[in-house]
Amino acid sequence: MLIDDVDTELHFTPRQQAVLEQALRLLVEGGEKSVTTAGIARAASCSKESLYKWFGDRDGLLSAMIAYQASKVRTFESAGHRLDADELRRHLSAFAQDLLEVLAGDVSLALNRLAIGRVTKDGQKLGRMLLERGRAQIDQRARALLEDGRRSGLLVFDNGDEAYRVFYGLIVGDSHVRFLLGEAADRGLFQRRAERAVERFWTLFAAA
Numbered sequence: 001m002l003i004d005d006v007d008t009e010l011h012f013t014p015r016q017q018a019v020l021e022q023a024l025r026l027l028v029e030g031g032e033k034s035v036t037t038a039g040i041a042r043a044a045s046c047s048k049e050s051l052y053k054w055f056g057d058r059d060g061l062l063s064a065m066i067a068y069q070a071s072k073v074r075t076f077e078s079a080g081h082r083l084d085a086d087e088l089r090r091h092l093s094a095f096a097q098d099l100l101e102v103l104a105g106d107v108s109l110a111l112n113r114l115a116i117g118r119v120t121k122d123g124q125k126l127g128r129m130l131l132e133r134g135r136a137q138i139d140q141r142a143r144a145l146l147e148d149g150r151r152s153g154l155l156v157f158d159n160g161d162e163a164y165r166v167f168y169g170l171i172v173g174d175s176h177v178r179f180l181l182g183e184a185a186d187r188g189l190f191q192r193r194a195e196r197a198v199e200r201f202w203t204l205f206a207a208a
Contacts, residue, residue, distance in 0.1 A: 075141035096194035104185035
């Protein structure tokens with residue numbers, strides 16, 4: 001089962017997803033000041049009462065925006081069945097390509113730049129949200145995929161966290177920093193880059 005546009009913890013409804021898409025669009029187009037309950041309600045044609053009911057206060061809304069954005073990085077849940085090598089490599093490649101697409105996207109860059117800019121204003125609240133509701137959500141699902149590969153006898157590693165950090169580094173490298181600094185992403189290369197990362201990871205961790 002591919003986890004596509006549904007957050008695994010919050011289970012956003014299609015209507016909530018549409019509202020979060022509008023909120024993310026406003027953030028990209030207008031920055032932090034545009035992310036208000038009134039502005040989002042107007043853009044999404046919903047009431048402010050609905051926003052408060054679904055997401056709580058503004059921090060809750062930002063947390064939901066981050067979690068929803070993170071859910072766009074797909075991962076695979078084996079549901080207990082044994083993976084074969086081609087299947088695992090295919091899912092690893094899909095994860096790697098999605099990760100690059102999301103990190104290079106305007107939404108993720110806007111969220112990260114906002115978090116960096118707010119560090120001295122209110123501590124590191126938004127940064128913690130990005131780590132806990134964004135990065136940690138992606139990491140947890142990807143580590144579960146690697147564990148599925150190990151249980152299927154395809155991967156060999158002693159520490160799943162370390163194996164995942166290696167995989168993440170092979171995919172991303174220093175690209176995210178370059179994207180944040182304004183370097184244009186060549187999305188046409190993402191598929192090949194993802195496949196290359198999987199090849200290198202496979203060389204390091206595949207069972208004999």
